[in-house]
Amino acid sequence: MASAPADTAQSDSDTFRAEVRQWLEANFPASLKGNDNSLSSVEGPTDESADEKAWREAVGAKGWGTPTWPKEYGGGGLSREQAKILNQEMSRAQAYNPIGGMGVMMFGPTLLEYGSEAQKKEHIPPITRGEIRWCQGYSEPNAGSDLANIQTFGEDKGDHYVVNGQKTWTSGGQWADKCFALVRTDKSHKHEGISFMLIDMDAEGVDVKPIRMISGMSPFCETFFTNVKVPKENLVGKEGQGWTIGKRLLQHERTNLSGGGSAIRMPSMPLHAMAKTYVGVNDNGELDDGELRTKISDFEMQWRSFLGTAMRVQAEAKTTGGVSEVSSILKKVGTKLGQQRAELMIEIMGMKGLGWEGEGFSDEELRSTRTWLFGKATTIYGGSTEVQNNIISKRILGMLDHQ
Amino acid sequence: MAILSEEQTMLRDMAREWTKKENPVGAFRKVRDEKLDAGYEPAVYAQMAEMGWAGVIIPEEQGGSDFGYMSLGLVLEETGRSLTASPLLASALGAASALILGGSDDQKSHWLPKIASGEIVGTLAVDEGPRHNPAKTEVSVSGGKLSGTKTFVPEGMSAGLFIVSAADGVYLVDGADGGVSRSDRSMVDQRGWAEVTFDGAAAQKLEGGGDDLLDQILDRARIGAAAEMLGMASQAFDVTLAYLKQRVQFNQVLSSFQALQHRMADLFGEIELMRSAVENGLTALDDKRGDIAMAASQAKAVANDAIHHMSKEAVQLHGGIGMTDEYDIGFYLKRARTLEQLWGSSAFHRERFARLNDY
CATH class of the missing domain: 2.40.110.10 (Butyryl-CoA Dehydrogenase, subunit A, domain 2)
Incomplete structure (x- = not known):
């Protein structure tokens, strides 16, 4: 890519940041500010507005939906450092990455590694443009x-x-x-x-x-x-060779599931705040259900510890360049906590947390029911908790296969 | 399993046969798919009443068989197994108990025969918020007219008789009264829940039963709900065990994996404790023991926790297929949660149990 001569890494970064900022100003439609594209791959295609289409095409043409993929196949050809800057500037502009789905998260990286030249030429560019699901x-x-x-x-x-x-x-x-x-x-x-x-x-x-x-x-x-x-x-x-390639692809899947899957995304309102609304407080300002109160504090402590663990794994990976053994617990712990949270929501909201549709429930309450139910799948798909436990006990802890 | 009389064994076997043959889980699926207003098939409840199930605890002079709570519990367990949608719990146990405990002779002879024959459905209208809290009520009664709103009333859509709690006691309100209006609440278990508003509806007080009449009524209902949950947990366990014995992965049936064996062994233990807690509650009622309140809280809390754990494990141990609507096990999870909330969560009953024991 065209960039300033490399005097220092810092000035390079600054130049790139300025370039990104300018490009976002010129190309990101203000009407899409704050939109979130993250669920589109689960919910299916939604009707694309003219602005959304323009945004997808602009990002696609630049290759910035897949910033670190090689330029020759339609990627952005950016370094990790540049991709990070792009990401920061996108959040700053309240923009989102319109290029997503399984092609980006799992298949693309795998094909780049194992595909033939002809296959890469045929399949990667449409992924980078968000044209093929x-x-x-x-x-x-x-x-x-x-x-x-x-x-x-x-x-x-x-x-x-x-x-x-x-x-x-x-x-x-x-x-x-x-x-x-x-x-x-x-x-x-x-x-x-x-x-x-x-x-x-x-x-x-x-x-x-x-x-x-x-x-x-x-x-x-x-x-x-x-x-x-x-x-x-x-x-x-x-x-x-399919098993080898297929397993490599699953590694990409697991990274995505434990890294920020919807099951473990922290919603805007913490549990204790929600509980105060539904349950009320006693004269001391304490939640008016002693057992629920300690359950929530237990959950919130566990959750913080989980986030701490996820960050520690990331930091360790950065310094050692490898994936730490601790990462093996992230999926099973994250999904378990996600489910625990959903069950706690029912305890907090009572019957209001069990609405199916129609009158008498807020949209948020109805969504909470569906999230609770769908969340039961998180410990089953992408390598069930039982499979994760097998991996941990056999590969990490060296415990013998019982067979 | 409690020692059953010959008649009780016959009743249970009859209920088991009927639910298997006439009203398996598939029948509930049909009720769900057709979105019936009442939340159950009225013809099915008529059939149940014809077999005498709606009158099990009702005295003979009012059209029942005076067969006791244990007997009704056996039927509820079986209908819980098959997820039979019916007002048996709310009407034949809840409303009937209220009349038996607190009704005058006139009230009894007016309503109980109708409940026993299935001609009308009675229900308890107690809570005024999404979390069980019988002490909190804003219902007002003056000059025999009752006003206020009750939330999440089971079988509220079909009820012809409401047992309504108010600050100064428990009242009867005829469902046909012009001051009664109901609004359907679509819950995850797809039964006949409603929000019911009383606007100057004619109300008769239940004068008998003493100051803690509401608690006495609720305790009966709680033990009945626990019996239904016992059936559900047992069935979810049986179905899961059968699945583990049949599903093959890694060239082995899943039931040969020790990690899964131990989880089933734990659940087996929990459900046995649940059974003891439920039977203890039912026996306390039949023997008119002094510790009914404690037995009810024990039964409800233990049952809540056991079905909670069992329903979670049932889905997880079935894997992907357990997540599908086509498969029945998800229905148990959904029904479990509404019953866990109905008439008191585990936290509510643990707190109450401590209070009843002065600590």
Whole structure:
């Protein structure tokens, strides 16, 4: 990129910061200030306003939705330091990154690592422009925690595979354009028989059925493949390398789930403030439910300790350059605390925290019910708590497999 | 399991057969999908009443079978297992208890036969906020006219008789009175909840039962709710255990994993304690013991906590499929939480238990 001669790193940063600020002023529509794009990948496409479209295209053209990806594939080509500055300036301008979804969070980084030159040229640029939605074809009815047990089979037909099978928990499958999938190409080897393939969701033989969840929402689908033709150009890596590639991709997923997944995002109002409104206080100004009072303080202390741990992991990663062992507990602890919080909300709000729809409840109360229910999935997906515990006890603590 | 008489065993078996064959969880799903106004299928409740279930605790001279609380508890346990949507708890236990404890002869002979036959549904209208707090009421009564608003009234949409708490006592209000208006509350368990407003509705006081009549009524209702929760917890446990024995991952049935075995062993223990607490409550009522209040708080708190834990684990141990609406286990989680709040959370009852024991 065009930048000032490198006199000092500091002046470089300042120049870049000024450039970003100027660009944001020129390109970020004021009408979108304070908008949050973070849920769009779960809730599906919303109608894009003219300003939203312009913003997405501007960021896409600059490559700044995927700031550290290489410029030759449409990324921003920025250093980590520059990406950080971009991020800071975006928050300062109350702007958001309009380029997101699974393509950015999981698939893109994996393809950059394992894809062929032709694959990168074909698939990365549309991701950087936010034009293509990707979904994940991993889990199957009999391959949940035991993911390597997938049975969806791709039969070798020379220049293409014919894929048959069923995937489940396909997030956003009903809205996706393409799917990165684990497909068995060899039945005689469990892990080594898996290949990583890219499948067009509008190809003949692909059927998608949304799954209704206990929260009433349908963010996931069952995806059926019936004699779906997948050209061999869409095989990523080598045949049989799918497990390695697929696991690498899951690392990106886990980073995202524990780093700031919606289940553990701290809402604006702390529990104790909410409790005062619903429960009231006694003459001493204490919450008028002694047990609830200590439960909330227990939760708030645990939560602070969790945040402290997450920050400590980050700091350690920065200094050592590696991922600390402690990071293995973040997903299970973060999701547990998220669920605990949702249950506490019910105790605080009583019957008001259990509304389903309609009259008698505020929007916030109704949302709280759905969040509580959907939050039950956080300890199941993305590697269940049980799987996390296995990883911790076997890999981190060196405890023997009981088998 | 308590020692049951031959008649009680027959009643329980009959309830078990009926819920399995006529009213399995699928029937509740239908009620939910059709969004019935009452929150239950009236024809189903009529059938239950025909089998005598609505009159189990009602004296024979008022059309019941005077069969006691333990017997009704057995039926509630079975309907809890199948999540049968019906006003059995609110009407045949709650409202019936209020009349039996505090009603005059006239009030009893007017209302109890109708409750026993299922002709009308009675319910308790006690709380005036989202959290159970029977001591707090702004309902006013003057010249036989009652005014005020009651929130989260179970079966409030279909009730033909309201047992209404006020500062100076407990009143009967005919659901058909022009001063009664109700507004549907759609709760996560999809039953017949309502907010009920009384605007100068004709009210008759329940003169019997003493100063703590409301507590006595609520204690019966709490023990009944605990019996329903016991059935739900037992069923959620059974279904989860069967699933673990059948689901294969890593070439092994899940039930062979020690970490899961121990969790089920813990739950097994908790549900056994829950059963003892519920049966203790029901027996205290039938034996007219002096420690009913304590037994009720114990039953409700222990039941709340057991179903809370069981319903969470049921979903988690089922994994992804437990999160789907298509699968029934989520219904248990949803119903569990409203029952946990109804007539007192665990915190409410632990506090009360301490108070009852002077500490």
